[in-house]
Structure formats: structure tokens, C-alpha cells
Amino acid sequence: MTRADATRARLLEAATEEFSRYGIAGARVDRIAAAAQANKNLIYVHYTNKETLFRAVFEAHVVRLLGEVPFSATDLPAYAGQLYEFFLDNPRLLRLAGWFRLEQGDYDEAVAAIARSNADKVAAIARAQADGRVDGRYPADVVLTLVLATAAAWGSGNPATVSTYDGPDPKIVRLAIEAAVRGVVAGKDSAA
Structure with a gap:
């Protein structure tokens, strides 16, 4: 796994926890970045904005469900x-x-x-x-x-x-x- 892939995986896991607790409106990018041990700007590099990150998180879980x-x-x-x-x-x-x-x-x-x-x-x-x-x-x-x-x-x-x-x-x-x-x-x- 490349460093970028590892960062994305940590961001997705941290975002999963944050979004499942607070939703999109209540989630904080700062908390996601801190939990993922990543620079907050990397969220925007990889996912453009909080809504896109939420969709990526949700879709990843849906795809997993459909596969399992x-x-x-x-x-x-x-x-x-x-x-x-x-x-x-x-x-x-x-x-x-x-x-x-x-x-x-x-x-x-x-x-x-x-x-x-x-x-x-x-x-x-x-x-x-x-x-x-x-x-x-x-x-x-x-x-x-x-x-x-x-x-x-x-x-x-x-x-x-x-x-x-x-x-x-x-x-x-x-x-x-x-x-x-x-x-x-x-x-x-x-x-x-």
C-alpha cells in the first residue's frame, strides 16, 4: 500500500467514525484529520470537500455490504x-x-x-x-x-x-x- 493509499484509508476510517456520530453538518474536518493523523488539507486534495468525503465513506460501506x-x-x-x-x-x-x-x-x-x-x-x-x-x-x-x-x-x-x-x-x-x-x-x- 502506498503512502497516499494509507492516508486515504486512515481518512476514510476516521471519517466513518465522525460522520456516523455527527452526520455531515455536525462533522468537523479538523477532528477527522486529527483522528487520521493527517494534514487537514489532504482531505481536500483527496476528496474535494466534506460532502464528497461523506459520499466516499457511505459508498465504501455500501459496496462492502453488497459484496459480503x-x-x-x-x-x-x-x-x-x-x-x-x-x-x-x-x-x-x-x-x-x-x-x-x-x-x-x-x-x-x-x-x-x-x-x-x-x-x-x-x-x-x-x-x-x-x-x-x-x-x-x-x-x-x-x-x-x-x-x-x-x-x-x-x-x-x-x-x-x-x-x-x-x-x-x-x-x-x-x-x-x-x-x-x-x-x-x-x-x-x-x-x-
Whole structure:
């Protein structure tokens, strides 16, 4: 790894932490540079501005997610369970996604990787529905949204899951997520 690559990697890691805590508006370039042990000007050299750096951070995490969590339209319960575990292991991604939505708008249109991935997933679900492998009660885009939302429901940014205790056993949560998704995609005869 070159020195420039190492600096970029440190900047991305420091920016990930800063943006996941404070969002774009609250993040401070000075704190990012200090945490990365880099000159503040290097942020502008490598990323032009704070917004571009935020997008680079967010896109890097999205690309990692897309590469590490395999999608199967015919096994959506397992996909939802794997996605839940990824979010559990990478809580900053959901916080970054929340900040993106608040401060940048719809990331489907802004981040090409998400738009392509979601379009491909919706098409795969629709094909599986047409082949009878996935229940067709709900449109494919609704199914995908339910799968994604169910997997992300226990994310650190979801106020509905905040409690005074450590929370439920992640294994039990994963089983519940898979059962909920199975109920959506398996059809009324096999959902029980």
C-alpha cells in the first residue's frame, strides 16, 4: 500500500467514525484529520470537500455490504438474517444511511450501486414470483422493502429498539427476522 493509499484509508476510517456520530453538518474536518493523523488539507486534495468525503465513506460501506451479503431471491429469509448480522457487526452503516437520508435525500438516486442493486433484487424477486418460487401476494418492490426494513429494525439508529437492557439474544432476533420474512414470501399455506 502506498503512502497516499494509507492516508486515504486512515481518512476514510476516521471519517466513518465522525460522520456516523455527527452526520455531515455536525462533522468537523479538523477532528477527522486529527483522528487520521493527517494534514487537514489532504482531505481536500483527496476528496474535494466534506460532502464528497461523506459520499466516499457511505459508498465504501455500501459496496462492502453488497459484496459480503449474498442475495438470493429464492431464500429471502436467509438473506434477511445475514443482512441483520451484517448490520449488527457494522452498526455505523445504518447510522450513515440515516444521516444520508436526513442530509442528502434519497440515496437510491444518489448512490448508483444502491440503485442498481435494488433494481436487480426487485427483478430477481419478480422472476421468482413468476416462477412460483416466491409468493406473489405482494409486489416485488414491497417484498424487498419489507425484507430490508425487517433486517434493519434492530439497528442502533432505530428508536423503536432502544431499551434499558442489552436487548434480546441476536440468535433469537435472527430467527424472528427469518420467520417474519418467511411469512411474507412463503405463501399463506406454508407460512405457519
